[in-house]
Amino acid sequence: DVKVTQSSRYLVKRTGEKVFLECVQDMDHENMFWYRQDPGLGLRLIYFSYDVKMKEKGDIPEGYSVSREKKERFSLILESASTNQTSMYLCASSLGLAGVFIQYFGAGTRLSVL
Amino acid sequence: AQSVTQPDIHITVSEGASLELRCNYSYGATPYLFWYVQSPGQGLQLLLKYFSGDTLVQGIKGFEAEFKRSQSSFNLRKPSVHWSDAAEYFCAVDNNNDMRFGAGTRLTVKP
Numbered sequence: 001d002v003k004v005t006q007s008s009r010y011l012v013k014r015t016g017e018k019v020f021l022e023c024v025q026d027m028d029h030e031n032m033f034w035y036r037q038d039p040g041l042g043l044r045l046i047y048f049s050y051d052v053k054m055k056e057k058g059d060i061p062e063g064y065s066v067s068r069e070k071k072e073r074f075s076l077i078l079e080s081a082s083t084n085q086t087s088m089y090l091c092a093s094s095l096g097l098a099g100v101f102i103q104y105f106g107a108g109t110r111l112s113v114l
Numbered sequence: 115a116q117s118v119t120q121p122d123i124h125i126t127v128s129e130g131a132s133l134e135l136r137c138n139y140s141y142g143a144t145p146y147l148f149w150y151v152q153s154p155g156q157g158l159q160l161l162l163k164y165f166s167g168d169t170l171v172q173g174i175k176g177f178e179a180e181f182k183r184s185q186s187s188f189n190l191r192k193p194s195v196h197w198s199d200a201a202e203y204f205c206a207v208d209n210n211n212d213m214r215f216g217a218g219t220r221l222t223v224k225p
């Protein structure tokens with residue numbers, strides 16, 4: 001089974017802190033994604049990566065950055081956390097084959113910024 | 115603009131009753147279609163998918179979905195709901211490697 005592991009289930013941070021959310025997948029997937037999930041809005045794509053050291057902006061990249069130094073690990077960085085970044089963050093991965101785009105999700109990190 | 119619509123924010127059904135969750139999309143071509151389920155405090159789990167072929171697809175946990183091209187719909191169904199089906203359900207559409215999710219439908223199951 002594919003396993004996508006997010007390092008923290010719950011995080012509480014203060015406004016202005018730099019926050020790192022870590023995600024690791026064990027299936028050698030090329031693609032990795034970061035979403036945020038808010039009630040009534042579904043999942044919105046923040047950033048994604050198709051390869052090591054490669055990143056692409058999603059729909060809501062403002063206030064976030066990412067890092068992918070190794071194929072299995074994709075980090076989301078909040079440079080200076082703000083209260084409007086309080087949310088559930090979901091990481092996903094998928095194979096890179098064209099047309100076969102099943103995404104596998106981690107359990108999520110619920111971030112509260114105070 | 116491309117979009118995925120789940121018209122029902124919240125649905126309540128009695129245990130043992132049938133269930134249908136609606137999903138409509140607006141894309142020019144036939145995209146790839148998915149239903150995911152999210153139990154409280156968990157990530158998303160794939161229930162079923164449609165890529166091509168038979169428009170009625172079977173998934174895990176007794177769920178099925180039917181793709182109707184003429185209606186741009188991909189509704190999820192289950193003939194008899196169990197209490198453990200209480201969760202949030204997301205329809206997703208992948209058009210040329212651009213995945214979009216609906217806002218979700220929360221399912222409550224009454225005893």
